[in-house]
Amino acid sequence: MALKRILLLVVTAWVLSGCAAQTLTVPTPQGVSTQNWAAPAVEGHGDFSRLMKRPLTIGDYSTDQLVYSLWATAPTRSRTTLGDPDQGLSGGTETVRNDSAYRFVLNQGGAPLARIQCRQVLDISGVFIAHAEDATERFEVSANDHYVGELVCESTAIAPHWQPWRLHVAARDGRPYFGVLRLAERSYSVIGTQASQSFELGETTGFYLRFGEQTRALVQRINGGALRLHPGLDLPEQRALVAAAMALLLANDPVTAE
Numbered sequence: 001m002a003l004k005r006i007l008l009l010v011v012t013a014w015v016l017s018g019c020a021a022q023t024l025t026v027p028t029p030q031g032v033s034t035q036n037w038a039a040p041a042v043e044g045h046g047d048f049s050r051l052m053k054r055p056l057t058i059g060d061y062s063t064d065q066l067v068y069s070l071w072a073t074a075p076t077r078s079r080t081t082l083g084d085p086d087q088g089l090s091g092g093t094e095t096v097r098n099d100s101a102y103r104f105v106l107n108q109g110g111a112p113l114a115r116i117q118c119r120q121v122l123d124i125s126g127v128f129i130a131h132a133e134d135a136t137e138r139f140e141v142s143a144n145d146h147y148v149g150e151l152v153c154e155s156t157a158i159a160p161h162w163q164p165w166r167l168h169v170a171a172r173d174g175r176p177y178f179g180v181l182r183l184a185e186r187s188y189s190v191i192g193t194q195a196s197q198s199f200e201l202g203e204t205t206g207f208y209l210r211f212g213e214q215t216r217a218l219v220q221r222i223n224g225g226a227l228r229l230h231p232g233l234d235l236p237e238q239r240a241l242v243a244a245a246m247a248l249l250l251a252n253d254p255v256t257a258e
Contacts, residue, residue, distance in 0.1 A: 026206035026220045027195050034218065038229040040242075045225030045249050056104075056249060058227055061242045063104035064112070068250070079128075091129040094142065098122040098257060102250055105158070106243050113239060114162045118153035118247055122171075122254050147173045149254035153247045163236050167244050171254040176204040183240040188216065190244070194255065196222065204253045209241055217241040219248055 028034055040059025049056070056063045076099070081092040103117040128142035149171035155162070169179030169190050176192025189210040194200045201222070209217040216233065220226035227245050229238060 025197050025223065025226070026193060026208075026218055027197055028218070029208060029215050032215050034228050036231050037218075038231065040227060040229070042225040042227055042249075045221075050250065056246055058242055058245060060109050061239075061246070062107045063246060063250075064107050066102070066104045066250075068102040069100045089129070089131050091127065093125060093127055095123060095125045098124075098252075100252065104246070104250075106155075106239075106246065108239065112158040114158050114165065114243070115156040116153055116243060116247060117156070118151060118167075118251070120149070120151045120251055122147065122149040122252070122257055124257070147171070147254065147257075149177070149257075151177060151179075151247075151251050153244075155243065161236070163240065165240050165243060167247055169248075174255055176253075176255055177207070177248070177251075181209060181240070181244050183237065186211065186237075188241075188244075190248075203256050207245075207248055209244060217245065219245045221249060221253070225249055 038059075040061075042056075042058050044054045044056040044063075050068060053066050053068055055066060076097045077094065078097075079092060079094045081090055099119075099121050101117070101119045103115065105115055106113045124144050125146045126142055126144035128140055130140040151167070151169050153167040155165040163184045164182070166182045167179070167190070168182075169177035169192070171177045171192070176194060177190065178192055179190050181188040181190050189208075191208045191210065192204050192206070193208065194203065194205055196205050203222070205222045206218060206220040208215055209219065214230070216230045216237070218226075218228040220228075227242070229241060233241065
């Protein structure tokens with residue numbers, strides 16, 4: 001799975017080699033102008049930074065005490081088989097579960113705000129057909145046909161003014177995450193996309209965070225990561241959206257986990 005991810009990155013880079021860097025951005029929703037939006041610098045995003053457990057920084061916000069488990073290291077498999085797998089023709093269904101967790105302390109200006117704990121699960125199911133000539137020679141063909149993923153993040157307040165916060169998104173059949181971010185009594189829609197300014201990519205390019213019909217934040221996963229925040233945010237809302245952006249940037253991408 002890790003090798004497939006590396007190959008995907010190489011192929012994507014080759015395809016995009018003739019494109020200008022500015023095309024590697026998440027499209028702005030129709031009717032939204034980001035000209036006056038805050039765009040804090042993002043550092044420490046990407047697969048290599050995650051492997052090295054480097055802190056993720058967005059403006060004056062940062063992760064501390066980052067603990068991360070990669071789901072590709074120990075997936076669990078279960079099979080239901082019809083026929084004799086060691087002789088003749090057999091087949092059945094197979095399910096692979098990838099399960100990971102990560103947590104971090106969210107800081108602002110070096111002061112801790114909250115502990116964020118996340119758990120991510122992806123179940124991939126498919127069918128297989130196997131033919132065995134004898135106990136030593138075996139040929140098998142398999143195909144995945146169904147993907148169900150889920151990411152749940154919750155917070156524990158450290159600072160007294162931190163408001164209740166929870167992120168819950170899901171994904172089906174190789175599509176990006178979508179779901180809800182809750183901040184106290186408010187709910188935000190979280191909508192993943194594979195689009196760039198030029199065309200759709202084979203990975204999640206970013207997320208739109210919306211309150212009602214209004215886009216409040218744009219999270220970009222590609223091209224080093226980026227975040228744009230609506231200029232009308234109050235401080236609790238800004239903190240909540242930055243925390244959601246960090247959780248989403250640290251998450252595995254269900255689109256590339258086939």
